[in-house]
Amino acid sequence: MIPLDHGSAFQLLAATILSAQCTDAMVNRVTPALFARFPDAPSMAAADPAEVEELIHRTGFFRAKAKSLIGMASAVTDRFGGEVPGRMEDLVTLPGVGRKTANVLLGHWFGVPGIAVDTHVLRLSKRLGLTDQTDPVRVERDLMGLLPRREWADTGMRLIYHGRRVCFARTPRCGECVLAGFCPSSSLRR
Numbered sequence: 001m002i003p004l005d006h007g008s009a010f011q012l013l014a015a016t017i018l019s020a021q022c023t024d025a026m027v028n029r030v031t032p033a034l035f036a037r038f039p040d041a042p043s044m045a046a047a048d049p050a051e052v053e054e055l056i057h058r059t060g061f062f063r064a065k066a067k068s069l070i071g072m073a074s075a076v077t078d079r080f081g082g083e084v085p086g087r088m089e090d091l092v093t094l095p096g097v098g099r100k101t102a103n104v105l106l107g108h109w110f111g112v113p114g115i116a117v118d119t120h121v122l123r124l125s126k127r128l129g130l131t132d133q134t135d136p137v138r139v140e141r142d143l144m145g146l147l148p149r150r151e152w153a154d155t156g157m158r159l160i161y162h163g164r165r166v167c168f169a170r171t172p173r174c175g176e177c178v179l180a181g182f183c184p185s186s187s188l189r190r
């Protein structure tokens with residue numbers, strides 16, 4: 001389950017955009033007021049940027065995020081009749097939406113499995129010996145080849161959270177890691 005509170009595809013997309021460089025807990029503190037005021041794409045598309053900035057201020061990078069939210073909502077309203085599209089090729093055309101964000105939407109709202117590859121997934125996939133690629137699209141392809149389809153969406157999220165909490169970029173906590181027994185990069189093997 002994705003820990004971002006939402007009641008629609010639009011709200012999940014908006015919350016995912018807000019979660020960049022921000023904790024999910026903070027996003028969940030901000031979205032109730034944001035979604036009460038702008039619950040869907042048409043209302044957000046017509047929003048005053050200053051009001052959106054004020055509402056999302058605490059998530060950081062609020063000017064860029066407000067621009068992405070309003071741009072995304074305008075594109076959804078103008079090009080997709082106000083409904084967030086359920087295909088990767090359409091999602092990545094929306095402002096502020098890359099493959100990672102699109103995969104979150106596809107996996108957790110539309111039930112279309114994919115693996116959201118962010119910096120944590122890239123790092124952990126390499127450390128765990130699951131890929132020797134560095135390009136996110138190729139890493140995504142390698143992981144999909146290794147895992148059963150039903151595991152794709154959740155595995156992506158598990159790697160992201162393991163990267164945030166245990167397998168840090170600079171100082172991975174191998175001594176506390178449940179994967180240390182078979183991880184080829186574990187410092188416990190040295």
Ligand code: SF4
Pocket residue numbers: 124127128166167168172173174177178179180181183184185186187
């Ligand atoms: S054993 Fe260390 S390097 Fe391997 S996944 Fe765990 S924390 Fe990361």
